[in-house]
Amino acid sequence: MKTALVIGTGLIGTSAALALARRGVTVHLADHDTEQVRTAAALGAGTGEPPEGPVDLCVVAVPPTYVAATLADAMRRGAARGYLDVASVKGGPHRELEAMGDLDLTAYIGTHPMSGRERSGPLAASADLFEGRPWVLTPTRDTDTHVLNLALELVAQCRAVPVVMDADAHDRAVALVSHMPHLVSSMVAARLENAEETAVRLCGQGIRDVTRIAASDPRMWIDILSANPGPVADLLADVATDLESAVTALRELQSADESKRRDGATGVESMLRRGNAGQARVPGKHGTAPTVYEVVAVLIDDQPGQLAHIFADAERAGVNVEDVRIEHATGRQAGLVQLMVEPRAAAQLAVALRERGWSLRQQ
Amino acid sequence: MKTALVIGTGLIGTSAALALARRGVTVHLADHDTEQVRTAAALGAGTGEPPEGPVDLCVVAVPPTYVAATLADAMRRGAARGYLDVASVKGGPHRELEAMGDLDLTAYIGTHPMSGRERSGPLAASADLFEGRPWVLTPTRDTDTHVLNLALELVAQCRAVPVVMDADAHDRAVALVSHMPHLVSSMVAARLENAEETAVRLCGQGIRDVTRIAASDPRMWIDILSANPGPVADLLADVATDLESAVTALRELQSADESKRRDGATGVESMLRRGNAGQARVPGKHGTAPTVYEVVAVLIDDQPGQLAHIFADAERAGVNVEDVRIEHATGRQAGLVQLMVEPRAAAQLAVALRERGWSLRQQ
Numbered sequence: 001m002k003t004a005l006v007i008g009t010g011l012i013g014t015s016a017a018l019a020l021a022r023r024g025v026t027v028h029l030a031d032h033d034t035e036q037v038r039t040a041a042a043l044g045a046g047t048g049e050p051p052e053g054p055v056d057l058c059v060v061a062v063p064p065t066y067v068a069a070t071l072a073d074a075m076r077r078g079a080a081r082g083y084l085d086v087a088s089v090k091g092g093p094h095r096e097l098e099a100m101g102d103l104d105l106t107a108y109i110g111t112h113p114m115s116g117r118e119r120s121g122p123l124a125a126s127a128d129l130f131e132g133r134p135w136v137l138t139p140t141r142d143t144d145t146h147v148l149n150l151a152l153e154l155v156a157q158c159r160a161v162p163v164v165m166d167a168d169a170h171d172r173a174v175a176l177v178s179h180m181p182h183l184v185s186s187m188v189a190a191r192l193e194n195a196e197e198t199a200v201r202l203c204g205q206g207i208r209d210v211t212r213i214a215a216s217d218p219r220m221w222i223d224i225l226s227a228n229p230g231p232v233a234d235l236l237a238d239v240a241t242d243l244e245s246a247v248t249a250l251r252e253l254q255s256a257d258e259s260k261r262r263d264g265a266t267g268v269e270s271m272l273r274r275g276n277a278g279q280a281r282v283p284g285k286h287g288t289a290p291t292v293y294e295v296v297a298v299l300i301d302d303q304p305g306q307l308a309h310i311f312a313d314a315e316r317a318g319v320n321v322e323d324v325r326i327e328h329a330t331g332r333q334a335g336l337v338q339l340m341v342e343p344r345a346a347a348q349l350a351v352a353l354r355e356r357g358w359s360l361r362q363q
Numbered sequence: 364m365k366t367a368l369v370i371g372t373g374l375i376g377t378s379a380a381l382a383l384a385r386r387g388v389t390v391h392l393a394d395h396d397t398e399q400v401r402t403a404a405a406l407g408a409g410t411g412e413p414p415e416g417p418v419d420l421c422v423v424a425v426p427p428t429y430v431a432a433t434l435a436d437a438m439r440r441g442a443a444r445g446y447l448d449v450a451s452v453k454g455g456p457h458r459e460l461e462a463m464g465d466l467d468l469t470a471y472i473g474t475h476p477m478s479g480r481e482r483s484g485p486l487a488a489s490a491d492l493f494e495g496r497p498w499v500l501t502p503t504r505d506t507d508t509h510v511l512n513l514a515l516e517l518v519a520q521c522r523a524v525p526v527v528m529d530a531d532a533h534d535r536a537v538a539l540v541s542h543m544p545h546l547v548s549s550m551v552a553a554r555l556e557n558a559e560e561t562a563v564r565l566c567g568q569g570i571r572d573v574t575r576i577a578a579s580d581p582r583m584w585i586d587i588l589s590a591n592p593g594p595v596a597d598l599l600a601d602v603a604t605d606l607e608s609a610v611t612a613l614r615e616l617q618s619a620d621e622s623k624r625r626d627g628a629t630g631v632e633s634m635l636r637r638g639n640a641g642q643a644r645v646p647g648k649h650g651t652a653p654t655v656y657e658v659v660a661v662l663i664d665d666q667p668g669q670l671a672h673i674f675a676d677a678e679r680a681g682v683n684v685e686d687v688r689i690e691h692a693t694g695r696q697a698g699l700v701q702l703m704v705e706p707r708a709a710a711q712l713a714v715a716l717r718e719r720g721w722s723l724r725q726q
Binding site: 114126128129131132134136163165169172173174176177178180181182183184185186187188189190191192193195196198199200201202203204206207208209210211212213214215216218221222225226229230232233235236237238239240242243244246247250251253254264265268269271272273274275276277278279280281282283299305307308309310311312314315320321323324326335359361 | 477489491492494495497499526528532535536537539540541543544545546547548549550551552553554555556558559561562563564565566567569570571572573574575576577578579581584585588589592593595596598599600601602603605606607609610613614616617627628631632634635636637638639640641642643644645646662668670671672673674675677678683684686687689698722724
């Protein structure tokens, strides 16, 4: 690929343009907001000048509602040899393009880079935005191989990991791993809105993790959910059914009848075991099966540099810390640092840290 | 307090005994499992010999189902001047004791140390187990002040943070901040059990956080939920109602009728905003209002010592890292380290890390 046209210079478009420009591709930038084009160009993402002829690849990175119209316009004026969009939902835009009837869809491929970010706009962009993240490609049987290869080249230049899926399967998948969990997290968090202060004081790491994503921007999520309401509603309805079963099982646990109590316990247990089985499938580090690390827990006070010293001491002991979690104490200037290491390295690390005066908590 | 009797030498009982023994209290240990008593005594938690006369405080740390009977037995033989239990549910045991009719409940106080742990048994115990964690005390109007003070002394010696609550309010509070979120997390995770592999590959940090606690031991959670089914069922039923409303709102978003679509968007938005409001109440570091930190994000490869070097460089820059999160890349030996620092220190840290050759990602 030698030339590209990026339409839409927000976070995703500018980041993709930066990655292409960094690798020597001539990138032309377009946006209805010319100020954003100037910003993106100033960051080194390309030029605001229009291309003189058709480019190799046209990347459409506009909000979901404008995707089909923007693509159709670019295709009708023959702007490029291949076209792709990066919208977070894939079935709808493709059907809209088909419905137009006059477009050569062999030159188009729908894609979705999975790079969660809280901020938007070209100033938040970075050529590294997609590094190591899945980038879904949804070719159909009509997609030209040359166009698929252009998309794969973009993904490689962004150092993302290509994942090929059917468009509707993609929409159901993101509903499952992102949209449904987001709404459920909001609904758990919502129960705290009017809770008593003493109850809220008892929150621990569990509810903190479950509700973390409930802090996201509602306007962005309205857009995301509006583009994929069907699959999300189906999944939420399934979760609601499970919840009703859990309520029934818990009420049985309150029963005076022992056989009912047994039924209740069986019902709750099967739900917990299904949760175990599902959780075990969530990919861990490096996208493979979850690695089981051993935890070495160190008590720290809140003096500057404590973390630096722990990590330096771990390095001196020749142990690679794979992951870290900090649990903060309630109402005290102290915390617990959990260092996750390969099981065979845990004992060695514990001994080394104790020798250097750290206070360890057994896990 | 000079003498104590700890009945039940599992994780909680042995940890409390260790904390008391460390501060010079003579601790007598009892358990129907004499092997556990020997283990706890060998760890320095006290003596397996029975006390010669009444002790100052009797701590009952047996499984929830045995709490009332064990307390009644100790009280009837006048084992101590004050009695407390540490079960995770408080209303039921108190009512059981009242129903016995012959006990002097002025000498009893129900308590609950909030120290989440995955492991059990005396070998997992530690005098630091309760450090900085809330320890709920549920005195009634009948509780003798002397007994309340004995309980406060135990909490102080364990360096926990005392929180006084009504017993039933406690049970509703733990249902809210712990039991309900646990079951909901299991139900989200359960949806992954039979999901397609390509969908599961798209999991990101959001669903990873939401489902983390779904990995817990089902047997332990059956016990916890069986002791508090009513409040948990009530809250799950509320969440189910919210879920049904969300399903309705999402179906409206699919409608051909524009005013219905507007209703749907309003419904989803209000749910997301309630989630924002609830999440904002979750206590952050040190149990106070959530502190807003600035994030400095650093790309690392997976070489040993990378974290140590980042932290050492942060320290050299005079910046205290308040919290840290590692986001692992999919399918690559690399990751993103998010350093949370005081807003005024963020720019300084970013400059220092860039100078030392780190690759930063804008947030």
